[in-house]
Amino acid sequence: xxxxxxxxxxxxxxxxxxxxxxxxxxxxxxxxxxxxxxxxxxxxxxxxxxxxxxxxxxxxxxxxxxxxxxxxxxxxxxxxxxxxxxxxxxxxxxxxxxxxxxxxxxxxxxxxxxxxxxxxxxxxxxxxxxxxxxxxxxxxxxxxxxxxxxxxxxxxxxxxxxxxxxxxxxxxxxxxxxxxxxxxxxxxxxxxxxxxxxxxxxxxxxxxxxxxxxxxxxxxxxxxxxxxxxxxxxxxxxxxxxxxxxxxxxxxxxxxxxxxxxxxxxxxxxxxxxxxxx
Amino acid sequence: xxxxxxxxxxxxxxxxxxxxxxxxxxxxxxxxxxxxxxxxxxxxxxxxxxxxxxxxxxxxxxxxxxxxxxxxxxxxxxxxxxxxxxxxxxxxxxxxxxxxxxxxxxxxxxxxxxxxxxxxxxxxxxxxxxxxxxxxxxxxxxxxxxxxxxxxxxxxxxxxxxxxxxxxxxxxxxxxxxxxxxxxxxxxxxxxxxxxxxxxxxxxxxxxxxxxxxxxxxxxxxxxxxxxxxxxxxxxxxxxxxxxxxxxxxxxxxxxxxxxxxx
Numbered sequence: 183x184x185x186x187x188x189x190x191x192x193x194x195x196x197x198x199x200x201x202x203x204x205x206x207x208x209x210x211x212x213x214x215x216x217x218x219x220x221x222x223x224x225x226x227x228x229x230x231x232x233x234x235x236x237x238x239x240x241x242x243x244x245x246x247x248x249x250x251x252x253x254x255x256x257x258x259x260x261x262x263x264x265x266x267x268x269x270x271x272x273x274x275x276x277x278x279x280x281x282x283x284x285x286x287x288x289x290x291x292x293x294x295x296x297x298x299x300x301x302x303x304x305x306x307x308x309x310x311x312x313x314x315x316x317x318x319x320x321x322x323x324x325x326x327x328x329x330x331x332x333x334x335x336x337x338x339x340x341x342x343x344x345x346x347x348x349x350x351x352x353x354x355x356x357x358x359x360x361x362x363x364x365x366x367x368x369x370x371x372x373x374x375x376x377x378x379x380x381x382x383x384x385x386x387x388x389x390x391x392x393x394x395x396x397x398x399x400x401x402x403x404x405x406x407x408x409x410x411x412x413x414x415x416x417x418x419x420x421x422x423x424x425x426x427x428x429x430x431x432x433x434x435x436x437x438x439x440x441x442x443x444x445x446x447x448x449x450x451x452x453x454x455x456x457x458x459x460x
Numbered sequence: 461x462x463x464x465x466x467x468x469x470x471x472x473x474x475x476x477x478x479x480x481x482x483x484x485x486x487x488x489x490x491x492x493x494x495x496x497x498x499x500x501x502x503x504x505x506x507x508x509x510x511x512x513x514x515x516x517x518x519x520x521x522x523x524x525x526x527x528x529x530x531x532x533x534x535x536x537x538x539x540x541x542x543x544x545x546x547x548x549x550x551x552x553x554x555x556x557x558x559x560x561x562x563x564x565x566x567x568x569x570x571x572x573x574x575x576x577x578x579x580x581x582x583x584x585x586x587x588x589x590x591x592x593x594x595x596x597x598x599x600x601x602x603x604x605x606x607x608x609x610x611x612x613x614x615x616x617x618x619x620x621x622x623x624x625x626x627x628x629x630x631x632x633x634x635x636x637x638x639x640x641x642x643x644x645x646x647x648x649x650x651x652x653x654x655x656x657x658x659x660x661x662x663x664x665x666x667x668x669x670x671x672x673x674x675x676x677x678x679x680x681x682x683x684x685x686x687x688x689x690x691x692x693x694x695x696x697x698x699x700x701x702x703x704x705x706x707x708x709x710x711x712x713x714x715x716x717x718x719x720x721x722x723x
Contacts, residue, residue: 232549232723250719251463256552267546271483280476284469284552 183208183331183362184229188238191224197385198224201238204381204388208330209359213377214366215443220385222366223263226333229364230260242331256285261324263336265316268308274319275304278326287328292356296322299348314340321349325356332363338372346372370439380439382446389446392457394437400456401445402429403438414452415445428456465560469553473561476551481535481565485573488534492523492577500585503592516582516593517600524574524601528615531570532623533634536562540627542723555719562718563711566619613703620710627717652698660691 184206191199198221206212216222227233228240231247231254240247245254268277274297282288297304300318308316317340324332338346353376357363367373380397382390390397401414407422415426424438426445446453478485499511499519527534538544539562548558579598586593621644625637684696 227723230550232546234720234722248720250549250555252466252469252552252554252557253461253463255550258550260546260550262543262546264543266543270480276479280479281547281551283472283476 183243185241185244186229186239189225189228189235189240190237191221191228191233192236199235200386202383202388204391206362206364208362210379211353211357211363211365211377212379212381213370213373213439214364214381214383215368215370215439216366216383217447218368220383222383223335225383226260226335226364226366229331230258230333231255232260257330258333259285259324259327259329259331260333261320261335261337263339265313265320268320268323269316270308273305273307274302274323277308277319278304278323281323282326285327285329289326289328292328293322293326296325296352296356299352300345314342314345317341318345321352325352328361330361332357332361334363334365336367336369337365338367338369341372350376370443374439377439380437380442382443384450387450387454389450390442390453390457396457397437397442398429398434400429401435401437401442402427402432403435403441404432414449415441417441417444464554465556466554470557470560473551473553473557474564477535477561477565478569484534488527488573489577492574493581495519495523496578496581496585499582500589500593513593513595513597513600516597517604520574520578520582520597521601521604523578524571525615527570527574528566529618529622531566531619532562532626533637534570535565536626537633539718540630540721540723542630546723549721549723555715559715559718562623562714566623567616610703613707617702617707617710620707620714624710624714624717627714627721655694655698656691659694 184204186202186204189199189202190197202225214222214225224233228235229242229247231250234248243254243257245251247254270277272280278288278290278293282290294304297319300322302311302315302318302322306315308319311319317337321334321337324334338349341349350373353363365373365377379393380390381388403424403426405419405422406425409416409423410425410427413425413427416423424441426438426441429435499516503510539548551558575598582593582597586596621641622637625640626633629636684693688696
């Protein structure tokens with residue numbers, strides 16, 4: 183579905199992405215992780231055609247996204263972090279009414295269901311909603327478009343704790359095998375149970391693009407009383423230390439995304455090596 | 461699917477545009493109707509025709525010109541905003557369709573709204589109270605000598621300049637646009653004077669500056685006749701630039717900018 187090859191991007195003289203390569207497939211919810219300023223939003227913008235790469239190529243549905251053809255745009259939806267784009271004088275229902283006709287697979291029932299789950303009244307005006315409620319309305323509209331590629335930039339920002347749970351439930355329920363979803367986030371704990379595979383981005387490279395299954399094959403996440411000598415990453419936790427080490431036959435373990443992220447950041451070349459040889 | 465132009469998509473976009481801009485349209489309606497009513501009430505309070513038909517027609521033409529020229533800013537101010545403009549750019553329609561909708565709003569809808577809301581209230585009041593409102597403003601403006609093809613082309617050129625700069629600049633649009641327009645005008649005047657000095661040097665004599673008055677008939681054909689005076693040829697070249705080259709360049713420039721804008 184998405185084929186990125188040697189992609190580079192710069193804002194003026196500032197290099198944001200350099201030689202990024204990755205392939206993304208349908209039927210998955212990708213978690214795009216990275217430190218501030220590594221270019222996660224820029225990458226999403228390139229994928230949906232809002233930005234043009236400075237070098238390399240990005241093909242989505244075998245097309246150049248930057249050409250922004252209608253046949254491409256009706257298969258993709260980009261939900262930005264900020265909700266200014268949606269804030270206007272219309273009710274949610276009316277916003278959907280005037281924009282839905284452009285999305286051939288738009289599902290009004292799905293929109294109503296999601297809004298009900300989020301407890302947002304569709305008759306309320308968008309510019310009268312709080313940030314969190316606007317975000318929920320935007321998420322509901324994005325999912326109801328039923329597009330093949332859904333790009334969500336920090337979707338859980340601004341959501342309260344119950345809404346984050348509902349969001350996870352909705353994502354698990356509505357993201358079909360025929361669609362691909364990319365969620366860029368800092369708040370890995372909010373999305374821990376729904377994102378798989380994990381992409382960890384650095385502005386110089388894609389450090390990791392692996393499924394949780396492969397990650398747990400190669401890395402072991404466990405709580406130890408004392409620090410083992412071969413641990414890659416550790417942090418104190420209740421009952422000992424949360425440790426990440428190479429999986430040398432310890433069996434499968436539950437991947438802790440925050441610990442995985444920190445491990446990758448501290449051992450960039452080691453992690454790349456580990457998954458290259460796997 | 462036709463990725464360049466489809467009528468159903470285009471009409472859907474127009475319908476969406478009208479709904480999306482309903483607040484602006486409503487404000488324009490209130491403003492224009494209010495203006496007409498204020499003029500009427502002034503006449504009522506004075507008990508005679510304080511504001512003449514000529515004044516009402518002048519107000520209508522000024523409003524028409526203002527709406528026509530500034531319509532790109534009035535209707536599409538946020539179109540290229542990196543955050544607010546995302547709904548528009550990501551909407552599944554072609555750049556050509558989106559662009560034609562913009563032109564449709566600026567060339568057709570903007571003057572239509574003025575005529576509809578100012579002109580119709582004026583006409584209604586003139587029909588109901590002929591003693592206070594004599595004649596119809598929208599009929600009177602057709603008698604204005606400066607409402608001719610040549611002035612329409614100037615207004616159109618200005619509208620297209622604003623359309624281009626509205627798409628070109630992202631922040632401080634109005635300030636940058638007026639600054640750019642002023643610079644362009646100065647550059648154009650300098651170029652024009654330099655061309656005259658080069659082609660018709662007898663116009664400038666000594667240090668006293670411009671002495672010769674070149675009388676050029678207005679509104680005639682843009683075709684350059686054989687054997688014409690070089691000053692006439694130069695004037696026609698400038699008119700071809702203003703009436704044809706510049707609007708076409710701006711139309712294509714705006715379209716290209718909309719198509720390739722980065723957000």
